[in-house]
Amino acid sequence: MKFGSSILLALAAVTTSVSGFAPSSSKATLSSTALHQSSYNPMGQSYQMPPAPGGPMGGEFFPLDIPMKRIEGGGTVRTWDIPPETERLQYVVETNGRPLKCKVELWEGPIRLLHMMDINLEDGNQTPFKAMLAFPKGQKALKISTTGSHEFPAIFGAEVPSFQRTKELAAFQQDVWDSNPKHTMQGTVSEGGLGAVKAFPIPDNVESVQIMWWSKDTGKRATKSKVEVLQGPNSIRQVYDLHCEGSTQPYHAVIETPGTGWTIRMWSKAPLEYPHEIVVEPYKVSDAGDSLLANNRLWWE
8 A cells, every 4th residue: 555655646746747847728928028119200200311411300210218127247138029010120228337248139030140239338328329120020039138247237228110110210221321421341351350441530529420231232141340439549448249131131320429539440250252331420410510521521431
């Protein structure tokens, strides 16, 4: 009898253990991890191109009320589901004044990485980073992971624009791309090295700069780029490493340049056969004086 009782108790324990791994009978809800579409629409019902040389004078590019969440440091990972019918996503990442080290990725399925930006900032409050991703419709996920120590959490916010706002943003991107000079970034012949380098001194009255990476006119290949933002000689304040797939997926970012003495230095990290183009233009300008324009063109162009 004791032996039989032992067998029954063992079987009961195994049944209990297995049931702990069985799927729940209740349906899982994705609302807590999904990015919902926003009704934010500051440009009105129709898109209007901002006055030259570009920027938010004709309407703010990014949402002003985007919900922000704290993400702990030390390798913390957070993911969000993206509505399959959307084609744009905007995000902001910052800190409360400490350094910022994180990586933001857009995944299609378990193995295809569409966009990746590795961010390393000296002060995530003075120079927060903003970006807009473009991608084909379908099931996708947004992933952010902190890459610094536990003492350096990040503050992150992401939002999917409404259908009308998506059309306006697409028109804004296309106008920025078509109406400004494009700089070709050639890749490198050595594996793991850096290719073409270009430097853009930023006038003191430019408070932030918008950059677009796109390869639709240079072979429709993946884009890999390294960006350093310096304030003074060899004083690197911001570093970005970008990987962007495909010709239909431009990467559009806003980099803050408060104060004086800023320079943006960019390299191509792709192979020689994978060139891409960039547009570097002011986003916010405090005073559009003579130091900014010469013959209606930015002086570095």
